[in-house]
Amino acid sequence: MQEIEHHYDEMNIICERPAALLDTRMHYCPGCGHGVAHRILMEAVEELGIQEQTIGVAPVGCSVFAYHYMNVDMQEAAHGRATAVATGIKRCYPDKYVFTYQGDGDLAAIGTGETVHTVNRGENVLIVFINNAIYGMTGGQMAPTTLVSQKTSTTPYGREVPFMGNPLKITELLAQLPGAFYVTRQAVNTPANVRKAKKALLNGLKWQALKKGTCFVEIVSNCPTNWGMKPVESNKWLEENMLPYYPLGDMKVPSKEELENG
Amino acid sequence: MGELRLMKGNEALAEAAIRAGMDAYFGYPITPQSEVLEYLTREAYNRTGCTILQAESEVASINMVYGAAGAGARVMTSSSSPGISLMQEGISYIAGAELPCLLVNINRGGPGLGTIQPSQGDYFQSVKGGGHGDYRLIVLAPATVQEMADFVQEGWELADKYRNPVLILADGALGQMMEKVELRKQVDRNAHTSPEWATTGKTKDRDRNIITSLFIKPEEMEQVNLQLQAKYRKIEEAETRVQEINTEDADFIIVAYGLSARIGRKVMEQLRVAGIKVGLIRPITLWPYPYEAVSRAADHVKGFLSLELNAGQMVEDVRLAVNGRCPVGHYGRMGGIIPSPEEVVDVIKTMYSKL
Ligand SMILES: Cc1ncc(C[n+]2csc(CCOP(=O)(O)OP(=O)(O)O)c2C)c(N)n1
Numbered sequence: 001m002q003e004i005e006h007h008y009d010e011m012n013i014i015c016e017r018p019a020a021l022l023d024t025r026m027h028y029c030p031g032c033g034h035g036v037a038h039r040i041l042m043e044a045v046e047e048l049g050i051q052e053q054t055i056g057v058a059p060v061g062c063s064v065f066a067y068h069y070m071n072v073d074m075q076e077a078a079h080g081r082a083t084a085v086a087t088g089i090k091r092c093y094p095d096k097y098v099f100t101y102q103g104d105g106d107l108a109a110i111g112t113g114e115t116v117h118t119v120n121r122g123e124n125v126l127i128v129f130i131n132n133a134i135y136g137m138t139g140g141q142m143a144p145t146t147l148v149s150q151k152t153s154t155t156p157y158g159r160e161v162p163f164m165g166n167p168l169k170i171t172e173l174l175a176q177l178p179g180a181f182y183v184t185r186q187a188v189n190t191p192a193n194v195r196k197a198k199k200a201l202l203n204g205l206k207w208q209a210l211k212k213g214t215c216f217v218e219i220v221s222n223c224p225t226n227w228g229m230k231p232v233e234s235n236k237w238l239e240e241n242m243l244p245y246y247p248l249g250d251m252k253v254p255s256k257e258e259l260e261n262g
Numbered sequence: 263m264g265e266l267r268l269m270k271g272n273e274a275l276a277e278a279a280i281r282a283g284m285d286a287y288f289g290y291p292i293t294p295q296s297e298v299l300e301y302l303t304r305e306a307y308n309r310t311g312c313t314i315l316q317a318e319s320e321v322a323s324i325n326m327v328y329g330a331a332g333a334g335a336r337v338m339t340s341s342s343s344p345g346i347s348l349m350q351e352g353i354s355y356i357a358g359a360e361l362p363c364l365l366v367n368i369n370r371g372g373p374g375l376g377t378i379q380p381s382q383g384d385y386f387q388s389v390k391g392g393g394h395g396d397y398r399l400i401v402l403a404p405a406t407v408q409e410m411a412d413f414v415q416e417g418w419e420l421a422d423k424y425r426n427p428v429l430i431l432a433d434g435a436l437g438q439m440m441e442k443v444e445l446r447k448q449v450d451r452n453a454h455t456s457p458e459w460a461t462t463g464k465t466k467d468r469d470r471n472i473i474t475s476l477f478i479k480p481e482e483m484e485q486v487n488l489q490l491q492a493k494y495r496k497i498e499e500a501e502t503r504v505q506e507i508n509t510e511d512a513d514f515i516i517v518a519y520g521l522s523a524r525i526g527r528k529v530m531e532q533l534r535v536a537g538i539k540v541g542l543i544r545p546i547t548l549w550p551y552p553y554e555a556v557s558r559a560a561d562h563v564k565g566f567l568s569l570e571l572n573a574g575q576m577v578e579d580v581r582l583a584v585n586g587r588c589p590v591g592h593y594g595r596m597g598g599i600i601p602s603p604e605e606v607v608d609v610i611k612t613m614y615s616k617l
Contacts, residue, residue, distance in 0.1 A: 053463045055333065058474075067472045073461035075332045076474035078355050081325035084317070088329025088337070089461070091313040092286050096463055114325070117318040 018046040020054075022071045031231020033188045033221030034063050037130055040188075040198035041101070042070055044205050054097040054205075055089050057082040061103035062136040080111025083118035086125045097208050099126040104145040105135045108170040112144075115174070122179030122213035126204040129171065129216065132223040133242060140226030144168040147241055152226070167245060171218040175251035181213030183252040187220040187243065189235040196248075212258060220246050264444045271410040272297035272437040274445075275340070275366065275430070278411035280306050282418055283449035285335035286313035288326035290345060293378040294434035295368035298340045310451050320345040324352030331361035332473035334456025336418055340366035342434070343384050344375060346392075353427060354393030358475025360490075362421035364414065365399070365429045368437040371598040379598020380433035380521060385575035388431050389549040396487055398494045400428040400501065401548040403519040407441035415446065422457075424497055431548060433571065435521050435600065497550055504552035505544040506559075508534070512541030514614055515559050517580050518569040519545045521600065526569050528603040529610065536607075538614055548576070556583035564617040566590040567610055571600065589617065 004025055017023060020042040028034045045054050051072055058066040060079035067074035077085040082100035090098045107115050107129050115127070134152055135141040141154040147167050149158040159167070175183040182204060186197035197219055204215035220242050224234040269277065276298045279287065287306065289299045302314045313330075317323040323339045330337040341349060346367045356363060367388065371381035388401050400420050402413045410432060417428040456462050464470040477483040505523075508530065509515065518526035523544040533540040543559060545552050556566070556579075565588050568577035577592040584590050593609045595601045 052465050055461045055463060057329070064476060067470070067474070071464065071470055073464045073471045074473070075329060075461055076359070076472070076476050077328070078325065078351055081321070081328075081352070084322040084325035085329035085332075087315070087317075087322075088286070088288065088326035088331075088335075089333045090329075091315060091326070092330045092333050092335040092337075093462065113318060114322050117322065 018043045020046040020051045020071050022069050024069060026069060027065060028062065029225040031222065031224040031234060032062070033132065033219070034130065036188045036194055037128070037197070037219050037221060038066065038069050040194060041099070041128060041201050043198060044201040045072065047202065048205055050097050050205065053095070054099070055093070057086045057089070057098070057100040059100070059102040059106040061106050063101060063103065063130070064137065066101050080106055080109070081114055082106065082111065083123070083125070083127060084114045087118055087121070087123050090123055090125050094124070094211070097126075097205055099128060099205065101128045102130065103136065104129070104131045104133065104143040108144045108168050112170070115170070116177070119174045119214045119216060120177045120179045122181070124208050124211045124213065126208060126215045126217065128201065129218045130221050131218055131246065132221045134223050134226050136223050136226055144170070147245060169246070171216065172251060174216055179213050180216060180252050181254055182207055182215040184216070184250045185218040185220065185246060185248050187238070187248055189220070189222065189238045193248070207254065207259070210259070212254070220248070264446050266442060266444055268440055269407060269443050270297060270438060270440050271407045271432065272368065273301050274407050274411040274443045275414055276301035276305070277445060278414035279338055280309060280312070281446055281448045282415040283310070283336055283451045283454050284312050284338055285451060285454070286330045286337045287339065288315050288317050288323040288330070288337070289339050290317050290320050290323050290341065292342045292345045294370060294437050295340050295342050295366070297437070298366065312451065320348035321352070324349035324356070327363050328352055328356050328359070328361060331356065331363040332359065332461050334460025334462055336454050338364040338366065340368065342368045342370045343372050343381070346384065346387070350393035353399070354395050354397060355475050356427050357393070357397035357399065358395060359473050360425040361427065361473065362418070362425050363427050364417045364421060365427055367429060367431050369431060369433045371596065377598040378434060380435035380571060380600060381596065381598060382433055382520065382522065382571035382575070383596065384431065385548065385570065385572060388429055389551065397490065398549055400424070400426055400497060402428065402430050403546060403548050404430065404432050404436060405520050405523045405544065407436070407439065407443050410436060411443050411445060415449070420501060424493060426493070426497070431520070433521050434598075501547060502550040502552050502554070503546035504555045505546060506555055507542040507544070509541035509543060509559055511539055512559065513539045513564050514610065515541045515543055515563050515566045516569050516610070517543045517545070517556060517566055517576070519548060519576070522569045522571060525601060525603055525606060529606045532603060532607050533610060538610070540610070551579050553579070553583040556580055557585070560584045560587045564588055565613060567613065568592045569606060570594045572596060589613070
């Protein structure tokens with residue numbers, strides 16, 4: 001990985017890179033939300049002091065190299081199979097912290113079956129779901145989460161429901177399942193949202209120790225490159241188009257008793 | 263002497279897995295091997311505390327195996343032909359990431375949904391790939407219920423030694439038939455510790471462990487492939503296993519594995535009584551294939567018959583070994599039909615009379 005030269009005055013440091021995130025240059029496009037999501041996930045790992053007990057599962061998609069950035073043990077999974085891989089790990093090491101990190105193509109298309117059944121079994125893992133409404137890595141094809149009328153390389157005239165079906169609200173669907181312990185939708189388009197998303201990831205990891213079911217954190221994110229927009233423009237588009245269809249907030253939260261009688 | 267029991271092949275295999283110190287089994291029901299999952303859910307957890315999980319599909323099972331193997335567990339799955347087809351994606355990833363695990367295919371008749379009766383139609387899929395990419399499985403072919411049990415522990419030992427998936431390839435009859443089996447002693451599960459490369463949580467004294475089969479730079483990918491191939495050559499040298507019966511004085515050789523080898527043995531005995539000196543070569547490892555043994559025999563026999571429950575798959579390997587030195591025939595029945603020794607005797611007599 002590339003060495004990074006740092007130019008800063010130590011006196012002025014107000015926020016440091018979490019030790020659980022490696023000091024390497026990321027391959028993500030300028031303005032992409034994956035980098036932010038990586039960072040807050042690893043900040044959560046660090047703050048909980050669980051780096052040595054954490055095993056991550058990386059997806060197929062733009063974040064296929066997540067293990068180049070996250071300083072924890074990780075396994076690369078086949079497209080869509082991350083939650084099955086996580087199940088295999090967690091069943092053998094019930095006291096470790098296991099998370100998957102997956103895009104919408106990974107989790108909500110090819111991996112729908114594995115996702116639904118993992119949550120339905122209530123596997124005690126954290127599933128981090130990055131919804132950018134498109135297949136990033138393969139060059140901007142339609143995802144199950146692609147919005148109606150949204151143009152992609154395989155919906156060149158915009159997604160039309162009679163031909164391509166509806167955008168899939170997989171998170172709402174999963175929230176119905178009894179195995180889900182905590183289900184929430186967050187975003188990384190503004191600093192305030194980033195802070196809330198981080199809090200959700202902290203909870204999602206921490207509550208694994210209670211062994212009461214699956215924690216599922218959707219993070220609505222952007223894809224400036226494949227949306228054909230500048231980063232700032234893409235965050236605006238996200239807010240105006242994605243958030244009305246994918247509203248932010250908790251869909252299932254554990255009760256006080258559930259949290260207290262850990 | 264170990265404990266003697268009368269058991270079904272599938273149950274002997276499951277019992278052997280418990281005794282070999284299995285940490286985890288992930289599977290999905292399919293005839294004719296569902297007894298493996300049934301036996302394990304009944305027996306395993308109570309006795310050793312190991313993980314037994316019925317997954318939602320074969321696709322999920324094999325990926326659970328991948329996760330557990332990557333985390334250093336002694337792990338197994340089993341299925342039958344259509345289920346194994348579904349697992350091929352995961353098997354390729356497991357081979358690519360060099361993870362040790364045990365796979366079991368109790369082969370039934372196909373293609374497609376086929377029949378639940380015994381078959382050897384998955385030979386190509388097992389020994390020539392099945393999934394994508396240049397990889398090999400170590401393939402063990404039991405012919406008795408005893409071997410169904412023995413190959414479990416031996417399979418895991420081979421898997422660990424080479425960091426490679428091992429496949430036990432048997433057919434529905436071997437899974438279902440009952441025979442006497444001598445069981446080994448229980449291995450302490452704790453005796454099997456996680457290897458240093460496994461993802462068990464990154465401690466301060468080591469770099470993070472990554473399990474992956476992704477090597478995006480072509481030069482790197484080629485290196486990985488070359489290393490894999492070098493490993494496969496080593497396995498070929500050290501682990502080829504074959505049983506040879508009456509081959510020294512033979513004029514004619516039957517090559518057969520698994521259930522077919524049991525029929526082949528009967529055929530050999532009947533033909534010897536009829537005055538034709540027949541020998542039997544039984545490959546125990548289907549990969550690595552015992553080319554050597556077949557080739558040695560080709561120097562002094564008049565012909566070969568590859569006896570299989572398929573349309574002719576292993577016969578290609580026999581022909582490779584014989585390399586044109588004498589005729590190589592194939593006889594097989596399909597769709598779950600098992601040939602009688604008498605019909606094979608007639609086939610060989612006809613073939614032999616023309617040599
Ligand atoms: C079995 C299989 N089919 C297809 C692909 C090709 N592929 C790689 S990434 C991807 C889409 C990923 O999109 P998403 O999960 O939304 O993640 P993003 O790239 O947007 O972060 C596809 C289709 C693959 N790797 N494996």
